[in-house]
Amino acid sequence: MLGFRHLVQDTHRGDKSQQIRIPFLTLTLFVVTKDTAGPYECEMKNPVSASRSDPVTLNLLSELPKPYITSKNFNPMENKNSVALTCEPKTQGYTYMWWGNGQSLPVSPRLKQLGENRILIVPNVTRNGTGTYECEIWDQVGSIYNGPDVPRIFPSLIDYRSGENLYLSCFAYSNPPAEYTWTINGKFLQSGPRLYIPKITTKHSGLYRCSARNSATGSERSTLETIRVSGKWIPASLAVGL
CATH class of the missing domain: 2.60.40.10 (Immunoglobulins)
Structure with missing residues (x-):
């Protein structure tokens, strides 16, 4: 029967090594910090012998500032x-x-x-x-993937009249740049950061959602905006007698 253990050099306490006994072949480190950095080794043993791997050093990169x-x-x-x-x-x-x-x-x-x-x-x-x-x-290693932030919809105007053009733009900071989708009342409209609907009617009233997705991290966030479209405005001079 084989047994496995992982060893990590503890440079902060001065110990020769710290043994981590786990029943699996894979060592998973959650919430990595500077105290987690250092050389790691894996040891495999049975009742009569043992064998240890060459050390592998885990280095941590500093986080880049948000541009x-x-x-x-x-x-x-x-x-x-x-x-x-x-x-x-x-x-x-x-x-x-x-x-x-x-x-x-x-x-x-x-x-x-x-x-x-x-x-x-x-x-x-x-x-x-x-x-x-x-x-x-x-940096010299590569890009730091993060985001997206909560997207914002521009402009903030929510009241329109029939016959007007609806133009909305959505933006969320993301690295790499986010992929955008638009829905109205839960139904897909289109992809892309811009939404343009010419000559809207009252049927275009509803809850508009812009979703931003980071293809590298898989994270997705969205924001909502209610658009109200009223009937077409008729000048008072033309409305007389209607």
Whole structure:
């Protein structure tokens, strides 16, 4: 009959080793902290002999700061203003990536990325350049996956009249960028961060849900907004005699 035990070097207490006896081949560490780091070994034994593996060192990486975007002008005039977006905070030894409307932004004559890609410049902004921009911080090992945060729906207007166009935008911080879906009264509408319904009617009244999902972590969060659509407005001069 074979028995297994895992040994971890306890550098904090100065002990030679700490034995962890478990009845399984796999050692699972929950809520990893700095005290969990160090060399690990596995020992297999029976009543007459024992064999120990080579040590494997568990190293912990520090968590990257959550990035955010700053700019002096989030509402530029079309074909007149340029916009500079800066990914904060400034950190040493990291690289930056930019996303626009859920798509990775390549370096191009239209989009200039300066200072190790930390600054994104959009010259002579047009309506095609509007949308949701996100920045991402990478270290030497790779990206830190987190999110999504609770999504927000824009604008906050909830009362509409029949015949108007309904335009909603949803955003939630997420790394990698979130995947979005829209539902109304529990029925699927479409995928993507933007929802556009032309010439709405009272049938479009209801509970709108935007769900944001992180494909890397599998986490999903959502937010709700009630939209009310009233009958089409008729001027008083035309309503006389109806």
